[in-house]
Amino acid sequence: MIKQDLKALEDKSVYLLREASMKFKNVAALWSMGKDSTTMLSLARKAFMGKVPFPVIHIDNGIDFPETYAFREQLTKKWDLDLIVAYSKIKPDSAGSACCGKNKPEALKKVMKEHGFDALIVSIRRDEHGIRAKERYMSPRSKDFKWNYKDQPTELWDDYTSNADAESHMRVHPLLDWNEIDIWSYIKKEHVPTNPLYFSRNGFRYRSLGCTHCTVPVKSNAKNVDEIIKELSTTKTEERSGRAMDKEKEAAMERLRALGYM
Amino acid sequence: MQVFHVTMLGHKDHGKSTLLGNLLMLTKSVMQTRIKEAEAYSKKLHKSFEPAFIMDSFVEERMDGLTIDITRAEISYRNAAFSFIDVPGHEELIKNMISGASYASTALLLVSAKPGEGIRDQTKRHLFIARMLGIDRLVVVVNKMDTVGYAERPFRAIIEGLSQFMEKIGFDKKNVEFVPISAYVGDNLVKRSANTKWYKGAPLLETLYGMSYAPPSESADGAARIALQGFLGGRRDIVAGKMLRGRIRKGDRIKIEPIGESATVSGIIINGRSAESTSAGDSVALNLDRKMDGEVRGSVACGRGAATRSTDSISALVFVTGKLGKGMSIRFNGVEVPAGSLKVTRHINPVTGDVYKAKITKPLTVVDAKLKLKSKIPAERFSETRELGRFVLYTGREFSGIGIVTSSHG
Numbered sequence: 001m002i003k004q005d006l007k008a009l010e011d012k013s014v015y016l017l018r019e020a021s022m023k024f025k026n027v028a029a030l031w032s033m034g035k036d037s038t039t040m041l042s043l044a045r046k047a048f049m050g051k052v053p054f055p056v057i058h059i060d061n062g063i064d065f066p067e068t069y070a071f072r073e074q075l076t077k078k079w080d081l082d083l084i085v086a087y088s089k090i091k092p093d094s095a096g097s098a099c100c101g102k103n104k105p106e107a108l109k110k111v112m113k114e115h116g117f118d119a120l121i122v123s124i125r126r127d128e129h130g131i132r133a134k135e136r137y138m139s140p141r142s143k144d145f146k147w148n149y150k151d152q153p154t155e156l157w158d159d160y161t162s163n164a165d166a167e168s169h170m171r172v173h174p175l176l177d178w179n180e181i182d183i184w185s186y187i188k189k190e191h192v193p194t195n196p197l198y199f200s201r202n203g204f205r206y207r208s209l210g211c212t213h214c215t216v217p218v219k220s221n222a223k224n225v226d227e228i229i230k231e232l233s234t235t236k237t238e239e240r241s242g243r244a245m246d247k248e249k250e251a252a253m254e255r256l257r258a259l260g261y262m
Numbered sequence: 263m264q265v266f267h268v269t270m271l272g273h274k275d276h277g278k279s280t281l282l283g284n285l286l287m288l289t290k291s292v293m294q295t296r297i298k299e300a301e302a303y304s305k306k307l308h309k310s311f312e313p314a315f316i317m318d319s320f321v322e323e324r325m326d327g328l329t330i331d332i333t334r335a336e337i338s339y340r341n342a343a344f345s346f347i348d349v350p351g352h353e354e355l356i357k358n359m360i361s362g363a364s365y366a367s368t369a370l371l372l373v374s375a376k377p378g379e380g381i382r383d384q385t386k387r388h389l390f391i392a393r394m395l396g397i398d399r400l401v402v403v404v405n406k407m408d409t410v411g412y413a414e415r416p417f418r419a420i421i422e423g424l425s426q427f428m429e430k431i432g433f434d435k436k437n438v439e440f441v442p443i444s445a446y447v448g449d450n451l452v453k454r455s456a457n458t459k460w461y462k463g464a465p466l467l468e469t470l471y472g473m474s475y476a477p478p479s480e481s482a483d484g485a486a487r488i489a490l491q492g493f494l495g496g497r498r499d500i501v502a503g504k505m506l507r508g509r510i511r512k513g514d515r516i517k518i519e520p521i522g523e524s525a526t527v528s529g530i531i532i533n534g535r536s537a538e539s540t541s542a543g544d545s546v547a548l549n550l551d552r553k554m555d556g557e558v559r560g561s562v563a564c565g566r567g568a569a570t571r572s573t574d575s576i577s578a579l580v581f582v583t584g585k586l587g588k589g590m591s592i593r594f595n596g597v598e599v600p601a602g603s604l605k606v607t608r609h610i611n612p613v614t615g616d617v618y619k620a621k622i623t624k625p626l627t628v629v630d631a632k633l634k635l636k637s638k639i640p641a642e643r644f645s646e647t648r649e650l651g652r653f654v655l656y657t658g659r660e661f662s663g664i665g666i667v668t669s670s671h672g
Contacts, residue, residue, distance in 0.1 A: 005264070007533075010533050010545075011533065011543060012545075015491070022492040047502075047533075049534075130317075130319030131320070133319065133333045159596070241295065
């Protein structure tokens with residue numbers, strides 16, 4: 001896994017976060033309490049003089065890990081975040097893409113409409129998945145939140161698509177260039193608070209965090225940030241190997257993203 | 263690690279995605295699970311293994327065997343890393359190709375040596391666009407050498423077929439290398455191949471490594487320029503933007519164009535931390551000693567030395583991708599500026615480099631044009647400050663071209 005120049009990544013992300021806040025009237029960010037969206041919030045604090053200037057949305061299906069809820073409360077207080085919890089339905093039999101592909105996007109649609117958000121910051125990265133590698137930094141979404149991936153707008157240099165191109169809202173991806181190992185290097189450098197589930201207990205840790213139904217831990221002895229960075233520089237497995245929905249069928253991710261999955 | 267951005271170029275089906283897929287596998291830069299997934303999908307489509315599927319992730323791309331949109335892949339080599347940008351080769355997808363190529367400083371052009379394939383119009387068009395975007399280093403890979411029995415003659419024929427054109431559009435011979443490869447078989451990608459004993463040069467990755475360099479726009483030379491994004495936190499005495507070139511220190515006077523206001527820099531903040539000075543590449547916020555009256559988004563802050571002169575009349579080289587006419591505007595430095603008129607002064611054929619006479623301007627051609635804008639912009643020549651010398655042309659909501667400023671005063 002390639003370690004990039006953190007300063008250059010930071011410059012680009014700060015630039016994109018400021019672009020989002022200046023181009024759009026009513027911006028919000030998704031926050032899953034995971035390492036990526038928490039890193040994004042840390043970058044937003046840098047971009048906007050120490051305070052995250054936009055609301056953060058947690059799409060909550062009620063079955064996230066207890067550690068995740070505790071982390072949410074702790075950081076919301078510490079960083080004085082404007083937290084919006086959007087409740088998503090969950091049925092015991094609807095794990096995987098039925099939940100992430102349908103229930104969560106429904107909850108997101110509702111909360112976006114209620115608050116009239118015209119841009120949504122989402123902390124996806126290219127190296128997570130082949131489909132995410134096809135995303136733009138700014139990507140318009142249709143009325144029903146669909147991603148028209150067969151006809152994406154031009155995005156040259158620092159010229160990002162116009163807000164007029166988005167029927168419902170614009171997705172903004174400030175972390176698109178980052179690799180998994182860059183995130184952890186940044187967490188180390190900036191002492192970004194992290195969910196304890198990422199660290200090994202009894203030989204297992206969570207490498208990618210979803211809810212309790214869909215995520216399984218992977219074998220690992222990495223007990224702290226340094227050990228995670230070391231592990232990632234030689235790993236042979238993919239980050240999302242502990243995610244159920246990625247494995248369902250070929251092109252599951254493509255369908256999920258087209259449907260509005262984050 | 264220093265990352266070099268390399269765009270792929272070339273006609274459809276000459277092997278861009280296959281080359282990247284195979285490079286990723288040979289250098290072990292891709293996880294086994296992703297290779298297995300590509301294998302399984304090839305099988306499902308009753309094909310032999312397609313390395314291109316590692317890059318082409320959309321179902322439609324795999325079914326139809328084409329790249330629809332850009333994607334990136336990273337390979338580390340020695341003390342550097344290459345971030346390859348794969349682009350579509352199809353004519354109708356040229357806007358995606360341009361989007362991808364705009365992020366690169368070096369290019370890798372594929373030309374198939376297979377009989378009946380060879381140098382195509384699209385091969386040359388991609389070269390022309392790359393040159394316009396400021397790419398001046400190039401590796402031409404002559405692909406599918408396995409289909410011509412690894413003979414030297416077809417390789418030489420492609421070098422000869424391209425050299426004159428490349429020189430005509432401004433590539434310097436010493437910045438262009440040619441490598442014979444087979445992307446599918448793997449010849450001369452990472453190691454020298456025994457199949458091409460007549461070839462004395464280095465394999466592809468080594469060749470690319472030899473010519474990689476930091477793009478000139480990242481240099482700290484010249485008069486300081488910051489492209490301004492706007493006021494921070496609604497405060498008219500704090501401006502944020504991207505440092506394009508030069509250096510600004512605390513206490514420096516800056517002039518903001520086109521609003522024509524000046525101020526003294528009382529504080530510099532780079533990514534959350536106070537700093538004494540700022541240089542090229544920084545995302546920066548400046549505290550000013552006074553509030554600005556005008557709007558700063560889309561303007562440029564100039565430090566010591568000559569300031570940008572604002573203008574509403576520019577000359578530009580324009581690669582046309584759509585209709586020109588009513589409702590034209592340019593996107594420049596983060597803002598949209600309506601265009602009053604566009605007058606074509608001459609037509610250039612991007613496939614030959616020749617100037618010709620024409621009454622109408624068709625898509626996929628190039629023109630020299632004079633643009634009259636409805637408001638002033640802080641434009642400079644592309645050769646002076648890249649970021650202030652380029653724009654995207656729209657007609658209504660349709661992308662209709664890209665432009666490079668050749669003169670900022672008519």
